[in-house]
Amino acid sequence: MLIIFLDLDGVITTMGKINPIRVEIVKKVIKESGASVVLSSTWRLNAASYALAERIIGNFYSFTPDFPNAPGNDDTERRGYCVQAWLKEHPEVQKYAIIDDSALFLPEQEPNLFRTSGSLGITDEIADKVIEHFK
Numbered sequence: 001m002l003i004i005f006l007d008l009d010g011v012i013t014t015m016g017k018i019n020p021i022r023v024e025i026v027k028k029v030i031k032e033s034g035a036s037v038v039l040s041s042t043w044r045l046n047a048a049s050y051a052l053a054e055r056i057i058g059n060f061y062s063f064t065p066d067f068p069n070a071p072g073n074d075d076t077e078r079r080g081y082c083v084q085a086w087l088k089e090h091p092e093v094q095k096y097a098i099i100d101d102s103a104l105f106l107p108e109q110e111p112n113l114f115r116t117s118g119s120l121g122i123t124d125e126i127a128d129k130v131i132e133h134f135k
Contacts, residue, residue, distance in 0.1 A: 007099060033097075044066075097134065
């Protein structure tokens with residue numbers, strides 16, 4: 001099983017708004033990689049935001065758990081622990097990629113991190129690297 005842990009703010013949103021070009025780039029990555037998507041964005045914590053994300057991106061395979069007591073000051077800093085916990089519960093994962101504008105992930109996750117610019121979102125160059133990562 002191939003998995004993409006997907007953040008949304010700073011990936012498909014730019015300047016605080018959903019950027020349709022960035023949405024299409026994410027859809028291209030999903031289609032060409034054949035990976036299932038696990039939502040790691042804070043959008044997973046609010047039912048209305050989660051529903052909007054599914055309307056925009058498509059159905060998610062799952063979402064990462066929330067660990068309010070994990071190290072770090074906020075969800076962004078805890079995201080690496082959330083990914084780690086999800087992977088521990090899913091040993092069938094053969095390969096994964098993290099698409100996020102945060103660099104606050106665990107050291108062992110860094111080879112799988114494809115960091116976007118919060119102001120630009122995902123680019124074609126990053127998308128190509130993620131697709132190549134799964135080959």
